[in-house]
Amino acid sequence: MFASENGLKGDPRLEAISAAIRVVPDFPKKGIMFQDITTLLLDHKAFKHTIDIFVDRYRDMQISVVAGVEARGFLFGPSIALAIGAKFIPLRKPGKLPGKVISESYELEYGHDRLEMHVGTVEPRERVIIIDDLVATGGTLSAAISLLESQGAEVVECACVIGLPEVKGQHKLKGKPLYVLVEPSGVDEFC
Amino acid sequence: MSGNKEEEDPRINGIKTKIRVVPDFPKKGIMFQDITTVLLDPKAFKDTIDLFVERYRDKNISVVAGIEARGFIFGPPIALAIGAKFVPLRKPKKLPGETIFEEYELEYGNDRLEMHIGAVEAGDRALVVDDLIATGGTLCAAINLLERVGAEVVECACVIELPELKGRQRLKGKPLCMLVEYR
Numbered sequence: 001m002f003a004s005e006n007g008l009k010g011d012p013r014l015e016a017i018s019a020a021i022r023v024v025p026d027f028p029k030k031g032i033m034f035q036d037i038t039t040l041l042l043d044h045k046a047f048k049h050t051i052d053i054f055v056d057r058y059r060d061m062q063i064s065v066v067a068g069v070e071a072r073g074f075l076f077g078p079s080i081a082l083a084i085g086a087k088f089i090p091l092r093k094p095g096k097l098p099g100k101v102i103s104e105s106y107e108l109e110y111g112h113d114r115l116e117m118h119v120g121t122v123e124p125r126e127r128v129i130i131i132d133d134l135v136a137t138g139g140t141l142s143a144a145i146s147l148l149e150s151q152g153a154e155v156v157e158c159a160c161v162i163g164l165p166e167v168k169g170q171h172k173l174k175g176k177p178l179y180v181l182v183e184p185s186g187v188d189e190f191c
Numbered sequence: 192m193s194g195n196k197e198e199e200d201p202r203i204n205g206i207k208t209k210i211r212v213v214p215d216f217p218k219k220g221i222m223f224q225d226i227t228t229v230l231l232d233p234k235a236f237k238d239t240i241d242l243f244v245e246r247y248r249d250k251n252i253s254v255v256a257g258i259e260a261r262g263f264i265f266g267p268p269i270a271l272a273i274g275a276k277f278v279p280l281r282k283p284k285k286l287p288g289e290t291i292f293e294e295y296e297l298e299y300g301n302d303r304l305e306m307h308i309g310a311v312e313a314g315d316r317a318l319v320v321d322d323l324i325a326t327g328g329t330l331c332a333a334i335n336l337l338e339r340v341g342a343e344v345v346e347c348a349c350v351i352e353l354p355e356l357k358g359r360q361r362l363k364g365k366p367l368c369m370l371v372e373y374r
Contacts, residue, residue: 024287034287038307041267041277048271074263075279078230082237082268088230090264098213098223121231 002163003053003181013049018182020046021162035162035184037072037133050076053181054159055083058129063156065128067091067148069115069140072133076161080131089121091130091144102150106143115140117147124152134162135180138173145174202238207371209235210351224351224373226261226322240265242370243320243348244272250345253315256280256337258304258329261322265350269320278310280319280333291339295332304332306340313341323351324367327358334363 008014020040027034041047058080067089068077074090081088094103094114101116122128130144141158148155155176163180209229216223229235247269256278257266263279270277283292283303290305311317319333324347334344344365352358352369359367
């Protein structure tokens with residue numbers, strides 16, 4: 001669900017966050033309007049608002065694990081984990097994690113990719129949130145949910161800064177709630 | 192923080208004990224310094240960030256540049272705490288806007304580090320963050336990128352140093368702050 005539908009309607013912080021996101025047309029290929037969060041990271045106040053909104057939501061939900069999807073999930077997840085006293089677990093592309101891993105494959109537009117997680121990092125029934133910068137089809141998040149559930153963790157929610165139109169109205173991902181701060185910015189909004 | 196044993200902050204040993212060494216990764220002979228185990232201990236992770244924040248909060252740092260991907264884990268919390276921008280320095284073709292790049296040497300061949308044009312401005316005071324310094328090649332490339340746009344690199348900050356690889360000497364005279372040495 002979108003934050004504006006869930007208690008934050010009219011919250012000026014959401015506007016500031018949205019305004020700070022830059023749209024780059026035709027990246028990585030023609031027709032894609034890429035939502036660039038690096039400009040949000042350059043705006044200290046808006047970046048802080050982003051983290052604060054997630055922290056306010058999750059601090060009293062007994063979350064003991066924040067899992068972040070490589071690489072842009074790493075930009076948001078650790079700060080949230082630190083503020084709520086949770087562990088941070090990186091979910092990575094194949095071959096990056098040095099210890100024993102489990103992996104889950106997911107579909108790309110053409111072909112597949114895999115997401116890996118270190119074994120032994122979550123206890124059964126630990127409460128987890130999964131973070132990424134953006135959710136489009138939900139394929140990567142679904143793979144992340146599978147990895148965590150296979151280790152016995154309880155995925156409480158998936159959280160993203162931006163949610164593409166495909167997910168609007170789709171509040172749940174593999175049966176898990178999805179929490180999103182903003183819709184994609186349009187090209188004209190950044191000037 | 193960087194190597195003066197008598198003054199070592201008590202939090203440092205707690206961090207050091209959480210780093211997992213994985214032999215023969217990514218290949219035989221390398222003793223890989225795994226920081227993911229530090230991230231599993233909220234106190235150790237918080238102490239790591241706090242140590243850097245305490246050092247940099249009064250140094251007027253306006254930008255923290257973090258090197259993909261493990262620099263993305265430590266850099267943003269530091270940036271947020273000290274009121275600085277965060278700039279990701281990335282492998283080729285990941286950044287969507289206009290970029291500049293700097294090449295650096297690997298054991299076999301070269302790689303590139305990219306930065307968005309316009310993210311860092313002339314006069315910005317920069318801190319470069321990564322999880323570990325080995326040969327210093329990547330950090331040197333980061334320093335070059337920042338200096339090319341007119342920023343002043345104040346210091347490089349790493350959780351771990353491998354001093355035998357002498358990376359400290361490849362930082363164009365910039366100081367290095369590290370928490371834990373591995374020999």
